[in-house]
Amino acid sequence: MARYVRIPGSIALITLANPPVNALSAAVRRGITETLSRAIADPEVKAVVLCGENGNFCGGADIKEFAGPMSGPGLVPMIDAIEAGEKPVVAAIEGVALGGGLELALGCHYRIAHCKARVGLPEVTLGLLPAAGGTQRLPRLIGLSAALDLITTGRHVSAQEALQLGIVDRLTEGDTLGVAVEFAQSIAGQPLGSRRLSTRTPACPADLDSFLQGALVQVRRRARGAMAPEACVRAVGAAATLPYSQGMQREQELMASLFRSAQARALQYCFFSQRLVGRWSTPSGARWDSAEPRPIRRAAVIGLGTMGRGIAVSLLQAGIAVVAVETDEQQLEAGRRAVTALLERRAQGRGSEGPLRFTTDLQQLRQVELVIEAVFEDLAVKKQVFRQLSAVCPADTLLCTNTSGLDVEQLAACTRSPELVVGTHFFGPAHVMKLLEVVYGPRSSPVAVATAMHLGKRLGKVSVAVGNCPGFVGNRMLKPYLEQAHFLLEEGAAPEQVDQALEEFGFAMGVFRVADLSGLDVGWRVRKEAGLTGPGVAPGESPRRRQGRRYSPLPDLLCEQGRLGQKTGRGWYLYEGPGAREARPDPWTHSFLQQYRQQHGLQPRAVPQQEVLERCLYALINEGFRVLEDGIATGPEDIDIIYVFGYGWPRHRGGPMFHAGAVGLATVLDRLEHYHHAHPDIPNLQPSALLRRLVASGNPPIQKWREVIRRVRSQL
Numbered sequence: 001m002a003r004y005v006r007i008p009g010s011i012a013l014i015t016l017a018n019p020p021v022n023a024l025s026a027a028v029r030r031g032i033t034e035t036l037s038r039a040i041a042d043p044e045v046k047a048v049v050l051c052g053e054n055g056n057f058c059g060g061a062d063i064k065e066f067a068g069p070m071s072g073p074g075l076v077p078m079i080d081a082i083e084a085g086e087k088p089v090v091a092a093i094e095g096v097a098l099g100g101g102l103e104l105a106l107g108c109h110y111r112i113a114h115c116k117a118r119v120g121l122p123e124v125t126l127g128l129l130p131a132a133g134g135t136q137r138l139p140r141l142i143g144l145s146a147a148l149d150l151i152t153t154g155r156h157v158s159a160q161e162a163l164q165l166g167i168v169d170r171l172t173e174g175d176t177l178g179v180a181v182e183f184a185q186s187i188a189g190q191p192l193g194s195r196r197l198s199t200r201t202p203a204c205p206a207d208l209d210s211f212l213q214g215a216l217v218q219v220r221r222r223a224r225g226a227m228a229p230e231a232c233v234r235a236v237g238a239a240a241t242l243p244y245s246q247g248m249q250r251e252q253e254l255m256a257s258l259f260r261s262a263q264a265r266a267l268q269y270c271f272f273s274q275r276l277v278g279r280w281s282t283p284s285g286a287r288w289d290s291a292e293p294r295p296i297r298r299a300a301v302i303g304l305g306t307m308g309r310g311i312a313v314s315l316l317q318a319g320i321a322v323v324a325v326e327t328d329e330q331q332l333e334a335g336r337r338a339v340t341a342l343l344e345r346r347a348q349g350r351g352s353e354g355p356l357r358f359t360t361d362l363q364q365l366r367q368v369e370l371v372i373e374a375v376f377e378d379l380a381v382k383k384q385v386f387r388q389l390s391a392v393c394p395a396d397t398l399l400c401t402n403t404s405g406l407d408v409e410q411l412a413a414c415t416r417s418p419e420l421v422v423g424t425h426f427f428g429p430a431h432v433m434k435l436l437e438v439v440y441g442p443r444s445s446p447v448a449v450a451t452a453m454h455l456g457k458r459l460g461k462v463s464v465a466v467g468n469c470p471g472f473v474g475n476r477m478l479k480p481y482l483e484q485a486h487f488l489l490e491e492g493a494a495p496e497q498v499d500q501a502l503e504e505f506g507f508a509m510g511v512f513r514v515a516d517l518s519g520l521d522v523g524w525r526v527r528k529e530a531g532l533t534g535p536g537v538a539p540g541e542s543p544r545r546r547q548g549r550r551y552s553p554l555p556d557l558l559c560e561q562g563r564l565g566q567k568t569g570r571g572w573y574l575y576e577g578p579g580a581r582e583a584r585p586d587p588w589t590h591s592f593l594q595q596y597r598q599q600h601g602l603q604p605r606a607v608p609q610q611e612v613l614e615r616c617l618y619a620l621i622n623e624g625f626r627v628l629e630d631g632i633a634t635g636p637e638d639i640d641i642i643y644v645f646g647y648g649w650p651r652h653r654g655g656p657m658f659h660a661g662a663v664g665l666a667t668v669l670d671r672l673e674h675y676h677h678a679h680p681d682i683p684n685l686q687p688s689a690l691l692r693r694l695v696a697s698g699n700p701p702i703q704k705w706r707e708v709i710r711r712v713r714s715q716l
């Protein structure tokens with residue numbers, strides 16, 4: 001709804017009232033339409049101020065309405081009426097003006113913003129475009145090039161940048177509403193003319209055609225198959241080439257092509273899932289709304305390898321004081337240089353960081369409230385560190401381990417206060433990647449989980465609470481995916497063919513390019529420790545079988561050849577030299593695979609692209625269902641957010657579990673049964689009980705899976 005007040009000095013004040021972000025629901029649109037008519041009809045009113053309740057102007061159209069039939073007054077005619085009116089309307093922007101919220105402000109004749117406000121047109125991130133005139137008015141206000149940047153990236157801009165770009169007319173540091181009212185009084189009665197943005201001509205680059213063509217090429221490259229960015233370019237292009245009314249028509253047509261698309265559904269699911277994972281709970285009954293996080297002002301990072309450095313930077317940038325510990329003087333020095341360089345590189349335009357101290361002395365940890373251990377990924381080494389930490393730190397210090405899959409409970413068992421131990425699985429580079437898996441063990445207390453989850457949020461990350469099992473959620477599901485990729489090579493595929501299929505699906509990088517980038521030795525070490533390769537393997541065991549199931553030694557063989565990926569200049573691909581990034585298909589790999597197949601009597605076949613996708617993705621998804629059965633993830637949304645934010649899963653496909661629902665669970669089940677039948681020695685292809693149960697329950701929408709999961713869990 002919208003509230004209407006007449007204030008002295010002939011000003012009508014319309015306040016959007018739909019907390020928390022004043023989304024433009026049907027009721028709000030009706031409220032604005034009615035109150036505006038009232039203001040226009042009232043001869044005493046000379047100008048109107050439009051603002052939002054609760055410190056927020058408006059977060060845009062109500063995304064929840066998009067799933068059902070739309071009703072109520074349309075946004076476009078409502079905004080057109082504001083612009084066309086004879087009385088000046090001033091938008092008083094506090095908090096955010098995003099999407100339809102900014103479009104509403106662009107329909108107003110003036111915009112005054114608080115200096116902490118943010119504005120933007122993020123519709124592209126929801127698989128849409130700004131379809132309430134945003135693609136037509138913004139270019140007319142700030143020029144085609146700047147508008148295109150904002151609309152195709154969806155980025156939020158600060159009030160200062162908005163002023164520079166010309167989106168807002170004036171900034172205030174204090175009472176935004178008071179300034180807007182005073183301003184409205186000062187301009188009452190003045191002609192509105194070119195304040196109506198639809199009447200303006202947009203400033204365009206000299207060579208418009210090649211500019212738009214270049215923009216299309218650029219967004220296609222970045223979008224990895226997402227449709228909305230391209231539609232945004234076309235709509236903004238229409239602002240440059242067509243009169244306003246025809247441009248608006250084009251905007252509507254393009255929006256219609258996106259509005260009910262599978263991609264828009266997937267992206268909007270991601271939006272709500274990202275918020276849902278913040279409302280975490282654990283099987284022991286700990287919950288986001290009952291567990292109180294502890295305030296963290298001082299933290300320590302143990303180990304200044306690549307991960308430790310990134311974690312330290314991340315903490316510092318959140319204003320947390322950091323003690324960075326390395327036991328070896330030389331490594332401490334290298335860590336100091338690296339952290340300082342990272343901070344310098346990221347310093348521009350940022351706020352002040354917390355104080356930083358480097359030391360080799362664990363005794364310096366007496367004052368910190370939280371420790372993040374980030375030493376070498378080796379259980380014995382980490383156990384030793386936890387014993388030391390437990391001895392040195394006060395008993396109420398929260399101890400976190402940055403591990404990608406080791407048993408958190410075993411580390412907790414080395415301490416005096418196992419309830420204060422949790423896993424914090426950062427993703428590298430830790431100061432850049434948005435995901436944090438917070439791993440609770442059977443003894444982790446609600447306050448420990450709440451503090452780690454809250455810390456993640458403070459660091460600007462998306463935190464997901466997960467249970468403790470080898471690989472947690474993300475890496476556990478990755479294992480069958482990688483395994484399938486290796487089996488496909490044995491059966492006749494080439495690394496570049498597998499990668500191409502995955503990249504065309506939308507992954508930023510295929511599985512083999514990722515392996516080369518992160519280093520093949522990482523997995524090699526894990527497999528050696530698990531006794532799958534190296535001296536731990538029983539003599540006489542077939543190279544292609546381990547523990548009664550099919551095994552591919554291909555990545556081990558590459559490592560034995562010293563082909564560790566980019567760092568050695570060769571891995572699955574060939575590189576210009578060690579450290580070079582551009583992957584080229586390598587004839588050596590092809591002949592190596594050929595010899596391998598011959599040696600093992602494998603008849604190569606042409607592997608269809610569809611099979612590459614189905615085997616890699618459905619094996620991963622199948623493990624996702626097992627993760628749900630085991631209670632390691634609370635719901636499918638947790639898995640999807642982990643994959644979208646940590647593993648490069650294309651967001652416009654919603655995450656692996658959403659994708660399974662979109663493909664159809666019956667289809668996924670059918671294909672898994674087919675492949676399991678063809679490869680009975682690959683247990684990961686055997687469909688999970690939960691998948692079967694969901695199909696038997698009639699393929700319910702993903703929002704209803706939790707009910708079925710609860711029943712399956714109780715029976716297992």
Ligand SMILES: CCCCCCC[C@H](O)CC(=O)SCCNC(=O)CCNC(=O)[C@H](O)C(C)(C)COP(=O)([O-])OP(=O)([O-])OC[C@H]1O[C@@H](n2cnc3c(N)ncnc32)[C@H](O)[C@@H]1OP(=O)([O-])[O-]
Nearest residue numbers: 021023059060061062063064098099100122130131132275
């Ligand atoms: C043919 C039809 C034509 C239609 C034309 C439409 C044209 C238009 O261009 C389309 C749009 O505007 S598209 C829209 C473009 N706008 C955007 O993309 C902006 C999306 N919003 C955001 O980016 C962030 O929420 C803010 C930065 C606004 C606040 O961040 P923060 O302070 O961290 O808070 P938080 O935790 O994030 O949210 C708090 C609660 O509010 C909820 N909610 C929020 N926005 C909502 C919305 N628009 N709606 C509904 N709900 C919305 C959110 O779910 C959460 O609910 P919960 O039940 O408590 O979980």
